[in-house]
Amino acid sequence: MKPAIKRVIVFILFIGITLGAYFLATGITDSIYAYRSPLKENSPPSADPLGEPMARKVVFVLIDALRYDTSLNADIMPTLNNLRSQAAYARTSSQTPSYSAPGYSVLFTGAWPYLSDGPAFNLDYDDIPAWTQDNLFTAAKRNGLNTAASAYYWFEKLIPADSLDVGFFTAGEDQAADREVVDAALPWIRSNDYQLILIHIDQVDYAGHHEGGPAGPNWDTAANRADSLLAEILSALDLEQDVIFVASDHGQIDAGGHGGQDPVTLVEPFVLAGKGITPGDYGDILMVDIAPTLAAVLGTNIPAAAQGQVLVEMLSGLPETVSAALPQAILAQQQGLLKTYETAMGITTPTQITDQDQIVLLTQQQIEKYSSQRLSRERIWRLIPTLIVLAGVFWLLKKNSQKGDINLLLGAVTYTVLFHLIYFVVRGKVYSYSAIISQSELIVVNGLIVLILMTAIWYGFARWMKWFEQGKTLLLDRSSRLFFVTIFLTSLPVLVHFVWNGLYVGWTLPVLGIHYIALLSLLQIMFLAGGALLIYLGLMVFFDRKNERLTA
Incomplete structure (x- = not known):
């Protein structure tokens, strides 16, 4: 492939990844804000009052x-x-x-x-x-x-x-x-x-x-x-x-x-x-x-x-x-709840629970069983394409491997370790929605950290591996490969979230810790790809002007 065409493809990929990460990050958060219960359109029936109050107020x-x-x-x-x-x-x-x-x-x-x-x-x-x-x-x-x-x-x-x-x-x-x-x-x-x-x-x-x-x-x-x-x-x-x-x-x-x-x-x-x-x-x-x-x-x-x-x-x-x-009121209420939930979940063979002594426990266990069975089926179907994608990525990496690629992985791991050391140890943050002070703090502070780390690691590796001395084509190629490997490594929590929770919130709420880490990863990817795009463009402009001076 001609270097010019390759650079255009890399340029488009960086733009696509930046925009894709942005829209995915906003999408997974918007979907949880918009979540509504499966019971919204078909609420369980309300029963008659139990009787007189136990207290005046x-x-x-x-x-x-x-x-x-x-x-x-x-x-x-x-x-x-x-x-x-x-x-x-x-x-x-x-x-x-x-x-x-x-x-x-x-x-x-x-x-x-x-x-x-x-x-x-x-x-x-x-x-x-x-x-x-x-x-x-x-x-x-x-x-x-x-x-x-x-x-x-x-x-x-x-x-x-x-x-x-x-x-x-x-x-x-x-x-x-x-x-x-x-x-x-x-x-x-x-x-x-x-x-x-x-x-x-x-x-x-x-x-x-x-x-x-x-x-x-x-x-x-x-x-x-x-x-x-x-x-x-x-x-x-x-x-x-x-x-x-x-x-x-x-x-x-x-x-x-x-x-x-x-x-x-x-x-x-x-x-x-x-x-x-x-x-x-x-x-x-x-x-x-x-x-x-x-x-x-x-x-x-x-x-x-x-x-x-x-x-x-x-x-x-x-x-x-x-x-x-x-006792009878509790039995009727739990039976009504279970029946309504079964209807909302599309259960065609409803369960009848009549044990008054354990009606609440058994009903909630049955609801959890329906939920876990559906989640398991959905997770298997999401796992299959995820494994195919991972296999395809590893095949591409192997097919296009070059001498020194292990150092690119080292760079990606270095970025990941340093980001999380700063996040968890230096800033004292937890991997939880409880850590969010404000939307702007979440985006701006983490974004600045990503840009500073990525630039420092790229420059350090470029100097260490002597990329600058080996010409424009190799420098651009090795730099883009470092960025793509780092983005791929950072995307792994997003894939875990996709398999476990589904990309967007649907009929139930996600495992929130996984959801948060996926959001944090998408924010990193957005700034990694955006920063890589700026560095890539900067290098091309630098070499073009250098060539102009040499030919002047």
């Missing part, structure tokens, strides 16, 4: 981002820890994504993010959809209860308008906003006109994002202020007649941030106290257990898409009619 205090370990510190949160001593308390486990919007949705629907049909990632206010699945607010209204919410303004969009009697919503997230939130809610509590009240305290999350994270001193200060607000709420309640529930939607990593699979973001406090509650340590529970349990306290139906248990061992004060109705 339930006040749900949601302290956004409160870490489990912070909640246990009596010096920082004395009110919460004093309440815990007279409450049913536990450690809640949640699932990814550990963002607020999916966490809110799980808390109120009792369904995991892949089924709840709440946003999978946090959306802009104008884009937030109302909950389509049955939830504590819709269930309460169905039972003739009055509802109220004082919260961050995302809840104004999430809670269906016809299931909320009164609300106060703010775009603020700091201590001043929390002061307004609690001031709005206290009269509702004292009036006894509302049976379900949500109070959302947001300043702990704000401190995590904007004031140094949980490792900084402002985190504890914010948690202490939130605890003081909790004391005000408690002072307006009579726990001989009322119930208070304190929880969080997620934790935060030490540096500040959440959204990914980091263990500290997936454990939260659970504190339930008041009339009819049996105090004690209940160990580990699931976040999906919260909505069914509070539904029993309120006497409503169990939210129709709920995947958790009613924690009846905590509820010694349930009215006899509710206790009697509960």
